Amino acid sequence: MSAIAIIARLTFREAIRRRIMLAGLVLGVAFVILYSIGTHFIFGQIAEEAPLNLPSQMAADIMMAESTNTFMMMGLYAATFLSIAMAALLGADTLAGEITSGTIQTITTKPIRRADIVLGKWLGFAELLGLYVLLLAGGVVLSVFIRTGYTPQNLLLGLGLIYMESILIMTITLMLSAAFPALATGGIVFGLYGLAFIGGWVEQFGALLQNDTAIKVGIVTSLIIPSESLWRRAAFEMQAPITGSFGSPFTTTSVPSPLMMGYAFLYLIVVLFIAVRIFQKRDL
Amino acid sequence: MADAIDTNLLRKVFGDYAAVKGLTLQVQQGEVFGFLGPNGAGKTTSMKMLLGLIAPTSGEASLLGAPIGNREAMRRVGFLPEHFRFQEWLTADEFLLLHGQLLGMKIDDLQQRRDELLERVGLTPFRNKQLRTFSKGMLQRIGLAQALLNRPALVFLDEPTSGLDPVGRRLVRDVIHEVSAQGTSVFLNSHLLSEIEVTCDRVAFIQHGEVVRVLELGSLSNDQTSVTIRVSKLAAESLNGLSQWGREIQMDGELVHMIVASDTVLPEVTRYLVSQNAEVYSITPNRMSLEDIFIETVGKDGGL
Numbered sequence: 001m002s003a004i005a006i007i008a009r010l011t012f013r014e015a016i017r018r019r020i021m022l023a024g025l026v027l028g029v030a031f032v033i034l035y036s037i038g039t040h041f042i043f044g045q046i047a048e049e050a051p052l053n054l055p056s057q058m059a060a061d062i063m064m065a066e067s068t069n070t071f072m073m074m075g076l077y078a079a080t081f082l083s084i085a086m087a088a089l090l091g092a093d094t095l096a097g098e099i100t101s102g103t104i105q106t107i108t109t110k111p112i113r114r115a116d117i118v119l120g121k122w123l124g125f126a127e128l129l130g131l132y133v134l135l136l137a138g139g140v141v142l143s144v145f146i147r148t149g150y151t152p153q154n155l156l157l158g159l160g161l162i163y164m165e166s167i168l169i170m171t172i173t174l175m176l177s178a179a180f181p182a183l184a185t186g187g188i189v190f191g192l193y194g195l196a197f198i199g200g201w202v203e204q205f206g207a208l209l210q211n212d213t214a215i216k217v218g219i220v221t222s223l224i225i226p227s228e229s230l231w232r233r234a235a236f237e238m239q240a241p242i243t244g245s246f247g248s249p250f251t252t253t254s255v256p257s258p259l260m261m262g263y264a265f266l267y268l269i270v271v272l273f274i275a276v277r278i279f280q281k282r283d284l
Numbered sequence: 285m286a287d288a289i290d291t292n293l294l295r296k297v298f299g300d301y302a303a304v305k306g307l308t309l310q311v312q313q314g315e316v317f318g319f320l321g322p323n324g325a326g327k328t329t330s331m332k333m334l335l336g337l338i339a340p341t342s343g344e345a346s347l348l349g350a351p352i353g354n355r356e357a358m359r360r361v362g363f364l365p366e367h368f369r370f371q372e373w374l375t376a377d378e379f380l381l382l383h384g385q386l387l388g389m390k391i392d393d394l395q396q397r398r399d400e401l402l403e404r405v406g407l408t409p410f411r412n413k414q415l416r417t418f419s420k421g422m423l424q425r426i427g428l429a430q431a432l433l434n435r436p437a438l439v440f441l442d443e444p445t446s447g448l449d450p451v452g453r454r455l456v457r458d459v460i461h462e463v464s465a466q467g468t469s470v471f472l473n474s475h476l477l478s479e480i481e482v483t484c485d486r487v488a489f490i491q492h493g494e495v496v497r498v499l500e501l502g503s504l505s506n507d508q509t510s511v512t513i514r515v516s517k518l519a520a521e522s523l524n525g526l527s528q529w530g531r532e533i534q535m536d537g538e539l540v541h542m543i544v545a546s547d548t549v550l551p552e553v554t555r556y557l558v559s560q561n562a563e564v565y566s567i568t569p570n571r572m573s574l575e576d577i578f579i580e581t582v583g584k585d586g587g588l
Contacts, residue, residue, distance in 0.1 A: 001385060010371070103368075105335075105337060106368065106427075109361070110358065110383070110387055111356065111388060113355070281339075283337070283338040284332070
């Protein structure tokens with residue numbers, strides 16, 4: 001087994017054994033159950049009442065499709081947020097904590113590269129987040145599908161982008177964790193996430209009001225931290241046509257371009273590379 | 285054969301504070317080498333530089349003939365850190381397997397070695413217990429087993445007996461003797477001078493990040509001997525005459541204390557005293573303890 005694989009497996013097992021992941025899973029399952037209960041009752045009522053209040057069956061069908069999609073995007077938005085929180089929690093203590101406690105000393109003095117340690121941890125967290133996103137976002141999609149038979153368009157691409165957002169946040173956290181203590185790392189990551197969130201909003205309003213400056217502010221924020229733009233692209237890919245024309249946090253009006261997606265991917269690779277470099281240079 | 289450790293003016297500066305000023309020392313293969321010095325002398329920083337945990341500011345060093353940080357060399361190095369914390373959610377068994385895998389050991393060899401070492405450090409009954417349930421002494425034992433998994437050619441032990449009861453200390457001492465007999469070089473950092481004294485072949489005294497003295501412990505009795513002479517009717521000028529064989533001469537009633545370079549001068553001293561018409565009752569050489577030498581070398585203030 002390669003050193004990267006050993007560290008990845010260790011990271012995976014640690015998250016399971018130390019119950020961080022367990023806590024996350026319990027919350028995740030609770031979230032999915034709550035969501036599916038909500039789905040059940042809300043769509044039951046829409047299916048009953050829409051034909052009575054709307055002029056034609058076609059209008060009722062459109063109403064049903066649009067509200068299904070909106071409700072699903074709301075669920076996916078929450079799932080994305082929970083995945084990001086999990087990404088930050090997993091990553092914040094990992095290198096920082098092991099450097100503080102000295103656990104890292106017996107690992108780095110083994111005949112392995114320091115890069116293997118960072119990449120192994122990254123891989124282990126990526127696996128965990130994959131499962132987590134699948135549970136949460138998959139649970140949302142499945143709940144709606146079971147109740148209404150609806151699946152959004154470009155589902156896999158959308159879920160892939162949501163997964164990539166959680167990976168991006170995890171990678172940034174890992175990089176900060178190589179340089180700063182755990183608490184500072186967590187603080188900076190949530191600060192950055194907040195920045196991306198506000199920037200996204202400014203851009204959305206800018207698009208609605210057709211204000212170029214506001215849109216540019218949003219784009220610059222996305223260049224600083226492209227996490228929110230991944231969510232907005234995911235929402236764009238999956239949303240129903242009419243929903244997209246209204247602004248809401250769960251949907252998107254100003255669509256990040258494929259170029260921005262490419263940028264986010266490159267950004268992720270660069271951050272991972274910097275994480276490795278910081279850890280290689282650091283006195284332990 | 286290359287030295288186990290060879291350093292030349294190894295230096296580490298943190299900000300404007302030189303933690304290690306210029307460490308130059310050689311440790312031979314198969315030697316048990318003690319690293320002594322007062323707190324803050326730069327012992328742990330030196331050890332961390334040798335292990336590649338801290339990058340030296342300047343100077344050079346090699347382990348087992350390869351420059352520090354070389355991965356092939358690290359395959360044959362073991363390390364027990366001071367104040368270590370391990371992956372406490374692992375069981376003793378899993379912990380040793382993890383570290384063996386990181387060393388690149390073959391699984392059959394690793395399992396056999398793991399069982400051997402668990403038995404040797406007395407932890408076989410606890411092998412399926414998580415490390416979080418271990419006492420400090422048990423952790424020290426599993427840490428020692430971890431450091432010896434790969435049958436290292438060179439093992440670094442940083443305060444291996446801290447927190448151990450006398451039985452545990454004895455175990456560590458015996459294990460050091462065993463691995464040394466098998467040809468492993470041991471680099472031992474300890475505050476317990478009595479431990480060093482019975483374990484090490486050679487010691488280096490380090491102060492302000494420099495080696496101030498290297499001593500062969502086998503030659504301790506010849507190198508530094510304090511002598512107590514019980515004598516009466518010794519004239520003052522005769523007492524002064526003793527200075528040709530020794531120093532730090534003190535008279536305390538009938539007892540004269542002095543330090544001589546070697547106990548081979550004692551017959552001469554006896555003849556001299558007799559020729560001075562003094563009445564000699566006894567001459568007792570006292571071997572100087574490592575503690576005496578330590579204090580003589582670094583000073584009573586510990587070099588602060």
